[in-house]
Amino acid sequence: MGRYVALDGNSATAEAMRQINPDVVAAYPITPQTSIVQTFSEFVADGLVDTEFITVESEHSAMSACIGASAAGGRVMTATSSAGLAFMWEVVYVAASTRLPIVMPVVNRALSAPINIHCDHSDSMGARDAGWIQLFSENAQEAYDNTIQAVQIAEREEVRLPVMVMSDGFITSHAVERVEIEEDEAVKRFIGPFRPTYPLLDIDNPVTYGPLDFYDFYMEHKRQQAEAIERAKEAVIEVGEEFGKTFGRPYGLLEGYKLDDAEVAVVVLSSTAGTARGVVDDLRGRGIKAGLLKPRCFRPFPSQEIVASLRDKAVVGVMDRSDSFGALGGPLFMEICAAFQAHGVRTKVVDYIFGLGGRDTTPDQIESVFRDLLQIAETGEIERLVNWLGVREGKQEVVTAA
Amino acid sequence: MATALKLKELSKKEERLAPGHRLCAGCAAPIIVRQVLLAIDEPVIVAAATGCLEVGTTIYPYTAWRIPWIHNAFENAASTLSGIETMYRSLVKQGKMKERDMKFVAFAGDGGTYDIGIQALSGVLERGHRLLYICYDNQAYMNTGIQRSGATPYGAWTTTSPAGKVIPGKPQHRKDLTAIVAAHGIPYVAQASPHRFRDLMQKVRKGVGADGPAFINVLSSCNRGWRHPTDTTLEMSRLAVDTCFWPLYEVEKREWKLNYRPKEKLPIEEFLRPQGRFRHLFQEENKHIIEELQAEVDRRWEALLKRTGEA
Structure with a gap:
């Protein structure tokens, strides 16, 4: 049975991250995402998660480290907003095209200029063609539920793509609502263990990630990627149904x-x-x-x-x-x-x-x-x-x- | 027992960078990579920045790498490798993976290190990841066709610092990146050159053995950009070191140590003359540039001698 608590959207997202207990998180603070990484840092500092937290010097490095960590063979998360997403732009594409199941809450905020810290969707819409699965959340409950489902969707064998989980900056991220938080064990069971594919850390079976890929193969790789995100539709539906059966809150497209x-x-x-x-x-x-x-x-x-x-x-x-x-x-x-x-x-x-x-x-x-x-x-x-x-x-x- | 750094012993080891890659004849980069990887007996995972080395060794569906290898982008070899190293620590700590003495090595050129990658590198050094970062410094953006970088020497011709009628080559001196890295106070920093392979390999061993980040800046001749015959690669390396343009030294636990002092410090012209990129400097109206370059080499050399207690 879950418990009802009063939480703002970012705290609910941080709770989901605590329960997901990723092997590595690499993140950088940016308004209005900041309280996610702050809260998660406390979980790390208090030993409530097993996660190694890389406190990177920029969002570009956040996503770069996530890519390295994910390719190494483990569960990886980050979170960002606005200019942070724009700054990691280049490697946002690399994450999807390398088929790495990274999960990233994006707390929506306007892009500069003029600089503005409040909500709109220009940040995640700017990344809509980057090859990530994008889920939008209406409130703190959905931010929590979507973050948990994102792990399952991303890691499905037929998908293997990263997922962005959006919530509205300040409106959702900083407003306290009634949220049902599920039991840690139930969430753990729902997401299951991480199953690595071609991990870099398997030194006895060396693989090359990110080679130069010209006109003779690039297009086939892009086709595979297009087919994977097409398959993700079914995965979103199935995981949403399964989530409904498990926790009583079904989700669809x-x-x-x-x-x-x-x-x-x-x-x-x-x-x-x-x-x-x-x-x-x-x-x-x-x-x-x-x-x-x-x-x-x-x-x-x-x-x-x-x-x-x-x-x-x-x-x-x-x-x-x-x-x-x-x-x-x-x-x-x-x-x-x-x-x-x-x-x-x-x-x-x-x-x-x-x-x-x-x-x-x-x-x-x-x-x-x-x-x-x-x-x-x-x-x-x-x-x-x-x-x-x-x-x-x-x-x-x-x-x-x- | 570590393999002795002797040709006879080293030649028995399997090359981790396979032959058949597509780097240019005479390129120093694969020589350096092979020396680095031969120096390490333990398992290695490599992250490479975008650049000649990446392009020349991994054209899909081929790879010259017999070890786990990743290329992410141009400016982020350091942060990418920090993610791998951290995942390793996380999985071992959680008992999800057996502990092995695994080494993490990044290779990036001067563009990916001095310029576009300096932020990611600095972040990794500050955070203290246990990894070795090798910069193969060929002193320009060679992969895109010889454009000037923060590592390009004063006066050198490149395609974005052409030897023009008004501006004869690069107007700025090169960034002293090795010193910048040393200022981070990491356990191990060094400069090396492939013509002194034992020195280089010993430095690699110290680097991967360090309890934290290590950085080695290796001078890497590019005959396409430096404009010299393909069979004089190591000769150019030697001249760079014997003119004290590229001193060999290390900073171990903040202790600065000079590793090599030429018996006779050669004038900088000896390094410049065989290279087409400096040809315009020998015209009468440009000779002052050589003098200024010599003065800068002398200033840096004197400063290094003081720092290493050799003055």
Whole structure:
């Protein structure tokens, strides 16, 4: 039986790390991830984990050391945010392409400039093509549950890929919630022992990792990688089901809320889904058929499942917590447009860029999105394909003290 | 008993870097790697930085490495190896793996060490991982086609410090990386050269035997970049040492010791003249550069003599 405790998201993630008890953690502090590594350092200092903790001098070295440690043949974790993820960029790709099952909580934070420590998804969206599995968490419970599941998903024989577990900076990472923490032994049983494949430390069977790979083989290796992340979809589903059977909280690729009979729907990741759920209830109370879709797994992108759950809606509003500058719209919007097009779905989709750099997203704003969608459903006209939510429009007067 | 550092004994050992790799004829890097690996009798795991050595020894599906080997990226051989070494300690501590006297060795060029990799290296030294980092210093970015690095000597031609009409070669002196590493106060630091292989191999043994990080900076001639015939590699190494351009010394537990003092300290021209990268310096209008280079070699040599108590 689990126990209910009051924890913020980062403490819940740190708890998961304590229970996972990785052989090596290499990490560097960055706001708002810092309290994860701080809390974990205490676990190490108090002997509550067997982990060797490498207190690296940068995120680039954090991921580099994780790659070395993982290739050596053991369970490895790190955690980061924002500029930290951007700084480790180069080796984020190496980790995935070397097929190393590293697990990395990413506490979402805006990228510079201007420098900003608050939440948006530009950091993890920037890494969406790096070959990592990406799971987004709505709250502290999901951050905890996803971190534990990530280990299983990453280490599956048919997957062998690293996993990022996202949670919203400050909103989730620093807000205290009621979290069910499972028993240490139960978590240990769930993740099972680490099974190394081609460990460097097996000196009697030497292997070469990371050779130069030209046009005669590179493409086949990339194909294998593409197939592995495709297979990860099934793994995410299976591990989510198994987690549900074990701990009573099942997970899938996505989660719908009052979606089946909805006329208009909003799609949004992470903590904002919680706010949107309240708005849906409110609108339903007023007889409006509103629904919500919260994708959990962004990579691999569950396009078929998303299409299946949205294809009969009149209008879909996608909320993107990051922009893809110069593109058609935000990353989630583009993925959904592409999925609809590929599956011959003609449902209208509009995009709402919101919450950049921690800008508050209120129920009123989400309600305004639903009202837009209803109007589009009625008129068939889309005024603006990409909208910015809660932003001051037009030229801004900057008033400074005389 | 460790293998005696004698050619007869060493030649009986299996080479850990197999022949058939694709490094250039006359390249000093594989000579150095073989000397390093022959010096170590224990099992070795190698991490290499991006560079000639990586490119020339591992074109998929081939590998010249008969021991576990990893390449991650350019600037992170040190941090990658620190991850391997830490995993080893973790697994042994937890009883998941049997303890063996395993050695961890990084190979990186001067670009991956003096410049882009200095942060990762410094972090590893500060954290005290038990590993040996070998820099094969060929004094420029040779793998990308001879661009200047922090290790390129003053006045040298490279493709990004060309011998132009206004700027004749590299305008800056080289970084004294060995001293920078020594300033970390790690158990063992040395400079070596492959033409004195016994000295180099003894240093490797001290390095892997140290209780903490060890660093050896090895001068590694590149005939493509230095512009000299392929059969004069070790001659260039000798001249670098006999002109005191590349002194052989070690810093063991913070004690500085000179390992070799040339009977006659040769003028720097002896090292410069056989190399095409310095050819422009012998034009009349550039002779002052040779004088300045000589003055810098002298300053560093005198400082080293003082530090090693040889002055």
